[in-house]
Amino acid sequence: MAASCRLCFAVLGLACCVCFTLSTCPRGQFGDSCSYSCHCEGGAACNPNTGKCPRACALQWKDGRNGICQRENVAFNKTATSTSGTFGGYNWTPDKAVDGSRNQDVHGGSCFHSAANYSSMWRVDLGRQYRIHHVTVYHRTEAAHNFLHRIANCTMHLSNDNSIDGTLCYTFPATIYNSVIDLVCDGSGRYLTIRNPGTAAEEDDTLNICEVEIYECSHGTYGEFCDKFCHCHNSSCEPNTGTCPGDCRPGWQGDRCNKECYGVHCKKPCAGRKCADTNSSCDRYNGSCDTGCLVGWTGDDCTQGSSKGTRPPTRQMTDHVVEEQGSPADVRIVR
Numbered sequence: 001m002a003a004s005c006r007l008c009f010a011v012l013g014l015a016c017c018v019c020f021t022l023s024t025c026p027r028g029q030f031g032d033s034c035s036y037s038c039h040c041e042g043g044a045a046c047n048p049n050t051g052k053c054p055r056a057c058a059l060q061w062k063d064g065r066n067g068i069c070q071r072e073n074v075a076f077n078k079t080a081t082s083t084s085g086t087f088g089g090y091n092w093t094p095d096k097a098v099d100g101s102r103n104q105d106v107h108g109g110s111c112f113h114s115a116a117n118y119s120s121m122w123r124v125d126l127g128r129q130y131r132i133h134h135v136t137v138y139h140r141t142e143a144a145h146n147f148l149h150r151i152a153n154c155t156m157h158l159s160n161d162n163s164i165d166g167t168l169c170y171t172f173p174a175t176i177y178n179s180v181i182d183l184v185c186d187g188s189g190r191y192l193t194i195r196n197p198g199t200a201a202e203e204d205d206t207l208n209i210c211e212v213e214i215y216e217c218s219h220g221t222y223g224e225f226c227d228k229f230c231h232c233h234n235s236s237c238e239p240n241t242g243t244c245p246g247d248c249r250p251g252w253q254g255d256r257c258n259k260e261c262y263g264v265h266c267k268k269p270c271a272g273r274k275c276a277d278t279n280s281s282c283d284r285y286n287g288s289c290d291t292g293c294l295v296g297w298t299g300d301d302c303t304q305g306s307s308k309g310t311r312p313p314t315r316q317m318t319d320h321v322v323e324e325q326g327s328p329a330d331v332r333i334v335r
């Protein structure tokens with residue numbers, strides 16, 4: 001259901017209808033039942049219906065697509081370690097790969113650079129187990145050299161045991177072309193490890209990692225960009241497919257709880273209505289459309305065939321009813 005209601009009223013003596021939208025979500029929240037948080041830069045409010053931020057996302061959140069900041073970097077400022085030491089006594093420690101800076105020049109002081117060490121490794125402790133899918137690695141790259149061969153053939157692992165690398169979830173290609181590497185590491189784990197296979201020359205048996213971002217969709221979102229919304233009752237959905245493990249929230253049905261419905265026991269699909277506006281909201285009780293029916297359809301929910309043409313906008317709105325009393329000052333809102 002929409003997070004805002006569209007109010008319309010007639011102006012006395014004029015054959016027109018004035019409409020405006022009222023947000024019904026508190027600042028910083030949006031969407032169905034206002035159950036989603038915005039995550040915008042500087043705490044800015046997002047669109048109450050779509051969640052789109054007016055500018056950038058907050059520091060540890062990433063814009064999956066269209067300004068929807070629902071991908072959280074769960075590695076940000078977590079504890080990172082390595083058993084491989086650091087190069088040449090510099091302060092290029094493992095924590096620099098989760099410090100939030102994507103600066104890819106190691107001399108900028110925000111990259112991890114291990115000592116030349118057979119099978120170098122880097123590990124981050126996320127603090128608890130996460131269901132992971134998408135990871136972005138920012139590798140060291142500078143004007144004269146990109147050093148990308150140093151992460152070629154390296155492996156990525158997930159584990160719940162800090163003493164082992166754990167399950168392999170990704171192998172870097174033998175040839176790397178881009179210093180920002182978007183990859184899929186699909187699985188669950190508390191510890192994520194990157195390990196050099198130790199097959200290169202000694203000076204290249206190092207890891208030069210400037211930032212590792214590990215993303216998890218926020219509660220109630222799913223998909224590669226975390227911009228799809230599931231509507232499970234008291235639970236999150238499967239992060240890739242959106243499937244709910246149990247019941248749907250009221251007003252939704254289907255395996256993924258992504259089909260809006262209305263009426264007794266929510267038996268009627270909103271998609272089956274013939275609304276004049278294809279983006280119309282769907283009243284949870286009677287399925288009424290915002291601006292009436294398509295030509296040839298009638299009834300509160302625009303599901304009955306008719307030859308009378310478009311019926312006028314229904315008075316029963318999504319959350320409110322506005323009764324026209326002759327002037328804007330007489331607008332009356334009832335529930």
Ligand SMILES: [Ca+2]
Nearest residue numbers: 096101110210
């Ligand atoms: Ca960094």
